[in-house]
Amino acid sequence: MLTPTEHDLAAAPPGAATVTFCFSDGVERSVAVPSGGSILAAGLEAGLPLTHQCRSGTCSSCLATLTAGDTGPVPGSNSSLFASEMAAGKRLLCVSQARGDCRFALDYASSGGEQVTTAQTFVNTVERVAADVMRLELELAEGSWIDFRPGQFIQLSVPGTDQTRSYSIASTPAQLPKIELLVRLIPGGVMSDWLLNRAAADAVVEIAGPYGAFFLREGEKAPHIMIAGGTGLAPMMAMIDQIRARPGRKPQILLSFGCTSVAGLFHREALALRQHWLPGLQVHLSVDHGAAVDGVRVGNPVEVVGQGGALDPASVAYLCGPPGMVEAARGHLEALGLSPENIFSERFVAS
Ligand code: FES
Structure with a gap:
């Protein structure tokens, strides 16, 4: 367990920047990050419990929010973040280097994210x-x-x-x-x-x-917007079932689920069952092409969100599917007034 404020700067190399990690339980920890080096690598070397997986900018596990200072990409690396996410302060620690001293907010406690x-x-x-x-x-x-x-x-x-x-x-x-x-x-x-x-x-x-940093923010009472493409429905099913199981008042949930064709649509019965269990769950089904059938429109799952009236600007949104859909959904929701920090996303890349 870390103490509230610890510094690991004694042996800082010349030119190193001081990077401070602020955990969700109020613990702050500062480390020296060598010039040009990965912030994640320096943090892990100092023994910090920083969530990570691929260490190559693709899985989003090391997502953090830059609250002060400036960063740049580690030379030769790629980040899977969108420009809008970068503008909102999001950074992937594994492919970021510090341009001077900076601070990051982490949405997990100093006892660590879940142990892999x-x-x-x-x-x-x-x-x-x-x-x-x-x-x-x-x-x-x-x-x-x-x-x-x-x-x-x-x-x-x-x-x-x-x-x-x-x-x-x-x-x-x-x-x-x-x-x-x-x-x-x-x-x-x-x-x-x-x-x-x-x-x-x-x-x-x-x-x-x-x-992954894509998970249900527990206890959130604001309306939930979920936009899923294809098997991007999987994490939404987990979140909906978690909300259903927890005690107390449930948030309104709008789920917009899209597939390429009617033949590719799945879990319709499972979703209907959840609508029965959760009266506050509204579901839109969309297919990219073919003819509209009962309860299924032709179009993308993004454009339908907001057509029924203005969204509550305090809504939290979860987006999961192909990168193009996720990027379009993020832009659409921000244009409708949602705050970038209330939009969480996961992109699927086929391999
Ligand atoms: S550890 Fe996978 S994106 Fe950083």
């Missing part, structure tokens, strides 16, 4: 729920455990290969030891090949996690 653990699971169910989507239900093996927050993702080792793939969890922590995932089938993909040709009940799958 590996666990053994067995396949309970593997089923096709749409033309290009599989539902995979895993169950933790006896003696294995994993903690996560609704919205986060885990990494799976694809059996019989040396490859890993990351998927958002569609179930809640309360449903453990069961873990549900929605996997988009990709022609030639190693996970798709395993799911279609070799996966069977009781197959062993190793998982690691949790990862």
